[in-house]
Amino acid sequence: MNDVKLAVLGGEGTGKSALTVRFLTKRFIGEYASNFESIYKKHLCLERKQLNLEIYDPCSQTQKAKFSLTSELHWADGFVIVYDISDRSSFAFAKALIYRIREPQTSHCKRAVESAVFLVGNKRDLCHVREVGWEEGQKLALENRCQFCELSAAEQSLEVEMMFIRIIKDILINFKLKEKRRPSGSKSMAKLINNVFGKRRKSV
Numbered sequence: 365m366n367d368v369k370l371a372v373l374g375g376e377g378t379g380k381s382a383l384t385v386r387f388l389t390k391r392f393i394g395e396y397a398s399n400f401e402s403i404y405k406k407h408l409c410l411e412r413k414q415l416n417l418e419i420y421d422p423c424s425q426t427q428k429a430k431f432s433l434t435s436e437l438h439w440a441d442g443f444v445i446v447y448d449i450s451d452r453s454s455f456a457f458a459k460a461l462i463y464r465i466r467e468p469q470t471s472h473c474k475r476a477v478e479s480a481v482f483l484v485g486n487k488r489d490l491c492h493v494r495e496v497g498w499e500e501g502q503k504l505a506l507e508n509r510c511q512f513c514e515l516s517a518a519e520q521s522l523e524v525e526m527m528f529i530r531i532i533k534d535i536l537i538n539f540k541l542k543e544k545r546r547p548s549g550s551k552s553m554a555k556l557i558n559n560v561f562g563k564r565r566k567s568v
């Protein structure tokens with residue numbers, strides 16, 4: 365059984381809860397409690413693998429205070445970074461979050477493999493009042509090795525589901541890469557035994 369931990373981050377009111385709730389329940393409620401953080405749990409079967417998925421949806425007020433993201437970076441296997449296409453300041457916030465996640469210091473000391481990141485331009489149904497171009501989102505994502513899409517939590521249930529499934533698949537690929545890079549337990553134990561006893565035998 366794989367445990368997959370996903371953090372949904374972004375500026376205030378960008379639709380983090382709407383996206384998460386849409387994925388988990390296929391519903392769009394419209395108003396979501398925003399004064400507390402939540403960890404949602406879901407059991408999933410993906411590519412014949414059983415998964416325990418945890419999705420962290422922070423409270424925006426505390427998120428601002430904790431901009432260092434230290435605990436999220438330790439906890440999460442992947443990140444969905446959300447901005448609102450009708451709010452330029454939320455795009456600047458998303459950019460800062462991505463830079464923080466991709467900081468060489470952060471990615472090198474804590475991770476053997478770079479975290480999976482999905483940049484999401486939400487509220488696509490509001491494109492008549494758009495402030496952030498599709499190309500800008502795409503460029504930011506490309507430059508920082510992230511996946512990217514624009515969608516509407518309000519109107520596009522399937523797209524929301526596909527986005528979550530894609531990042532979960534990326535996380536599973538990263539798990540495999542980490543496994544490959546780590547010397548297997550039995551091999552390294554054999555090496556150790558060989559080093560200790562093999563050498564001694566020779567000297568006797």
Ligand SMILES: Nc1nc2c(ncn2[C@@H]2O[C@H](COP(=O)(O)OP(=O)(O)OP(=O)(O)O)[C@@H](O)[C@H]2O)c(=O)[nH]1
Pocket residue numbers: 374375376377378379380381382383393394395396397398422423424486487488489490515516517518519
């Ligand atoms: N038009 C439109 N409104 C949306 C969409 N997604 C979310 N909203 C609205 O945006 C507002 C904020 O949504 P939330 O899901 O609470 O956003 P949040 O990022 O979790 O908010 P905080 O936790 O307060 O930062 C709510 O009024 C939602 O109904 C969308 O795709 N289109």
